Amino acid sequence: MALDPALTPKELELLGRLNGCQVADAIETFDVRLRNEGYTDSSIRCIFQNLPPMVGYAVTARIRTSEPPMSGRAYPEHTDWWNYLLTIPAPRVVVLEDLDRRPGRGSCAGEVHTRILNALGCAGLVTNGAVRDLQAVESIHFCVFAGSVVVSRAYYHMLEFGIPVEVGNLKVRPGDLLHGDRHGVINIPAPIAREIPAAAARVAALERPVLEVADSPNPTIEELREAVQQSVREDDFRR
DSSP, X not given: OOOSSOOOHHHHHHHHTSOHHHHHHHHHTTTOSOTTOSBOOTTSEESOTTSOOEEEEEEEXXXXXXXXXXXXXXXXXXXXXXXXXXXXXXXXXXXXEEOSSXXXXXXXXXXXXXXXXXXXXXEEEEESSXXXXXXXXXXXXXXXXXXXXXXXXXXXXXXXXXXXXXXXXXXXXXXXXXXXXXXXXXXXXXXXXXXXXXXXXXXXXXXXHHHHHHHSSSXXXXXXXXXXXXXXXXXXXXX
């Protein structure tokens, strides 16, 4: 669940200065989960790779797009979920799990939908489904992570919201803190969220001597090996 209290704007800004790999490496130093969990797999891609990293609290829902809803017409008739959305602290990240047998038959977000979400304090969208209107969405600097891109929204409709979902092998609960950039989306465990920037700085300090040797003119294998081993020794010492 979201932090109580939520991170301050400054704390969120510090997370947003990190790339996804730095966040992942920092999380690993705390040994709070398995290293093969907590992030999206390659089925989810960053649509706008030049945008700054996305940081926000998860707003979750399940959708379908391939067939008409059992009642009503489609998404525009069911906007009651916006009330739920506003119960999650800003900035928000909408996470939509497409339950169709073949996700992405229709788009779950385009120009209109993302502009509404942007107006409601959302920083981005994560889905195993599809999106569209890429040029218009990118123009408002709205981060999008999706399984595919399609031309039509088909029969996009929402089934339920405010429940745990899974997108690209990433399990997300309402209020989870998410970070996303061109590398993918990662879930930041609440108990260590405030410590991630400092941990990332420690990892960078350990890596710096190795990089300096690697970038030096004609480094030898022995020099590289010693730099790496020294980094490991210092890491063990700090732990």
